[in-house]
Amino acid sequence: MKKLINEFKAFCAKGNILELATGMMIGSAFTTIVNSLVNDVLMPVIGILTGGLDMSGLFIPLDFKFGEYANIDAAKAAGVGTLNYGAFLQAIINFLIIAFCIFMLVKAMSKLLPKKEEAPKKEARKCPFCKMEIHDEATKCPHCASELPAQAE
Secondary structure, three states: OHHHHHHHHHHHHOHHHHHHHHHHHHHHHHHHHHHHHHHHHHHHHHHHHOOOOOHHHOOEEOOOOOOOOOOHHHHHHOOOOEEOHHHHHHHHHHHHHHHHHHHHHHHHHHHHOOOOOOOOOOOOEEOOOOOOEEOOOOOEOOOOOOEOOOOOO
16 A cells, blocks of 8 residues: 555656646636636627627527527526527637637747757668668668668768
């Protein structure tokens, strides 16, 4: 049991786990901000553009008596199931806005962070007969089956 606890401590102390936990907390806070942006800023504007339509309240009563229920709560109070497609549309809008914000954040961060310089790649060894790429340790060309001269180190 003690070995299991020690392994668990080592697992939790790894940098990746701590980075993941930090990312999850920041992501949760970011989601709260974006949800507020969507619900409190964008959806009222979309509601004005669509003539006062509140998308989160859109539903289909599953008894298909469309004019009988004023809202979702009235349908549920009558014991009727509802298909709340408005809430689904709002979730899609939330997702798209969050994805766009993350895209913009990553794009901005990539401009701020210095680019890593890549080490120059070693030139590929080529067969002197067929000019195809071959492995550095090859003694025979796999393409033309020619015997390769010994490579100088």
